[in-house]
Amino acid sequence: MQQIDIIKAPVAQYVEDFHSQFDEILSTKSEWLAEAIQRLNASTGKKVRPILVALIAGMLRGGDPPKESIDAAVLLELIHTATLIHDDVIDEASTRRGQPTLNVLFDNRVAILMGDFILSSALIGAIALGNLEVIQIVSSIGRELTEGEIRQFESAERLHLSEENYYDIIRQKTAVLFASCARIAAIMTGAGNKDKERLNKVGELLGMAFQIRDDIFDYYRSDVGKPTGNDLREGKVTLPLLYALSTVQGEAEETELLQLLSERPITETAVARLTDFALSHGGITYAEERLLDYIREAKQLLNLYPDSPYRTSLLALADYIGERNI
Template sequence: MDILTEIKVPIQEEIKNFDESFREALLSDNELINKAVDHFLQKKGKNLRPILVLLAAKCATGSVNQKSFDSAIALELFHNATLLHDDVLDETNMRRGLETINSKFNSKLAVLLGDYFLSIALQKAVTTDNIYIVKSLSEFAATSVDGEIQQMFTAQSANFSEENYYKIIYKKTASLFETCFRVGALSVDSSEERIEKLEKFAYYLGLIFQIRDDIFDYFKSDEVGKPTGNDIREGKVTLPLIYALNTSVNGVGEKMLNIIREKDFTPENIQLLINFAVENQGIEYAEKKMEEFKVKALECLEEFTDTAEKESLKTVLNYTIQRNK
């Protein structure tokens, strides 16, 4: 049994229901929309966000309901909408080994399909008839856009710090994980105390997820789904490189900073920056921070009863650190 299958054991039936409901939610009488959706869903992700919503609901109260499914669908659609828009902004041609919508069709359709996903997400959020779920989803949407803009500004200003990095990845990624847990618990009327514990677990999980994702940028792998050095090419300086820049000696860091400031991202300079981060223990430092956050995340689950759902959340944590794509 692979690790993702193991994680889904307590919610096998619920995930089946989610998959059917998700596809159903996107059905349209517009054949071009259906054609684009079918292409986009050929290589679906791991369903991590719906898994987290459903596990949070079951961990909180032992059950899920229709509000849980609608919340999971809304969040997955929000996330996929951002992917569609990001691919246009970044002029990405491939995602998960499949042509992007902007590459196979065109950028206009990709943007409009993203808007379509957002519209259906809003419909599903309203269907929960829970103002707190709607509020959580809308706050997440604003926060994630804020994070993208802040990252863009940081890349332009070349003012890098570890503190700023964590602020950005919270807004871009950890806030999504927090929202998954919050709406999952809200959907089954969990207590606020339990919601806060689950949110804190999600916060650390989200930081770990993004740090691991950022580490991928420093190694060649056909499985990851993005070219090596892609973040650097876009001016995004992530934790391994930040650590190397802040701890290097003999003026080497200043030389690297000049490349970033001048946006002189030739293939040779990108490789130079990657080597600099690796040789100055940037990867080891990032891995150490993930382990620190893992310990803090596990502390958040201590007061929950030992159940299959709780065990799955621990497995999610381990999987997030160990994943290779």
């Protein structure tokens, strides 16, 4: 049994219901869309966010998550899925987790429309919930994610090499969705403002750790579910390289590295040089330390809640996010 199966055991039935409902809301008359949805289900990972929603709702409720939390998890995962499709088009990615992307199987036009179809399905789901607080959160997620992605491209273009800027961007482009999952799970159980805020913070911390781990993957030459070196090819300077650059002593080396980053397109030779530099100057170790700081803080907040199978699984989920290899 895989680690994620053990983690989701307290909400196993919930996860099954989630998958059924996810497929149902995406039912379509289009053969292309039906094929795309089938392929998406095989390439979008372990569904960490829906599991997070279920476990938080179960912990707060002291039992099975309410049905409404399944509805909420579905619409949040729809938003995430739509952004993945659009990201693959923008990044010109050919594979995701070893599977061909939709823009390769079809073309960019069709892939964008498929992402829009899924995003529209999420908005329908949000309205069907009839909860204005949830609708407000969902309505703001797309804006935050999009702005975060645009800011990342801006930073790459302008070589804005600041750790503070990096954290701010990944908070906006990734952590906001994790935070929304946690907050909406609390809303669905009727939790008070204190719990909403605390669990929103837990979600944000886990999202920050999740993105840093993703960024670390980019520095290794192995199949971890996305093309390695892809961020560097786009000029995106993530935490491992940011830290390594901060250790540069000589002006000549700094000039050389900045010149490599400013090239468009960045050559494979430059990608290799920058990757090796990040690895040899402690970039991965530093990024992992920061990642674990976020995990530890999230677990400290979770430990404020009474012991239960749900809390135990949430703590294990935090560790999984920090240690995952895909």
